Each structure stands twice: as structure tokens, then as C-alpha cells.
Amino acid sequence: MDTSRRQSGIQQLLAAEQEAQQIVNAARNAKMARLRQAKEEAEREITAYCAQMEAEFQKKVAESSGDSGANVKRLEQETEEKIANLKQQAAAISPDVVSMLLRHVTSVKN
Numbered sequence: 001m002d003t004s005r006r007q008s009g010i011q012q013l014l015a016a017e018q019e020a021q022q023i024v025n026a027a028r029n030a031k032m033a034r035l036r037q038a039k040e041e042a043e044r045e046i047t048a049y050c051a052q053m054e055a056e057f058q059k060k061v062a063e064s065s066g067d068s069g070a071n072v073k074r075l076e077q078e079t080e081e082k083i084a085n086l087k088q089q090a091a092a093i094s095p096d097v098v099s100m101l102l103r104h105v106t107s108v109k110n
């Protein structure tokens with residue numbers, strides 16, 4: 001009877017270990033899904049922002065198309081400067097944004 005209890009205890013431990021592994025796997029899968037979702041959302045936001053900037057640029061070009069080529073060059077230069085500035089700002093805060101996203105995405109709340 002003593003060995004029967006031991007076997008039963010071992011079986012319970014094995015079952016608990018399998019259940020814990022399933023919980024860990026489920027959490028891992030949920031984390032990966034959240035990371036994919038965050039990446040997709042970021043890509044959508046980037047695409048929308050690029051489209052908005054391109055539309056603004058095309059609008060400015062269209063408004064000044066009747067003007068001389070100097071205005072077009074000036075607008076292109078201003079736009080390039082703004083794009084460079086935005087890229088610089090994005091590069092400066094990118095690590096913080098990634099860190100924040102990872103912190104929020106990887107935290108599991110019950």
C-alpha cells in the first residue's frame with residue numbers, strides 16, 4: 001500500500017508538471033501573438049503616417065506648381081529637412097518606444 005501511495009504521488013507530480021508546461025506554452029504563445037499584433041499595428045501606423053506626409057507634400061507641390069522651379073526646389077528641400085528631422089526624432093525615441101512596447105506586451109496579467 002505504501003508503494004501504491006508513492007506511485008500515486010509520482011503520477012500527481014507528473015500530471016502537475018505537464019499542466020504547468022501547458023500553462024507556460026500557452027503564455028508563450030500569447031506573448032508571441034501580442035508581439036506580432038504590436039508589430040502589425042506599428043507597421044500600419046508607419047504606413048498611414050508616410051501616406052499622410054506624402055499627401056501633404058503632393059498638396060504643397062500642387063499649390064506651388066504654378067510658381068517657378070525655385071519654389072518647388074525650396075519646398076522639396078524643406079520637406080527633405082522635415083523628413084530628416086522626423087527620422088532623427090524617431091531614431092531618438094525608438095529605443096524607448098520599443099522598450100515600452102516590450103514591457104507592456106510581455107507582461108502577463110491574470
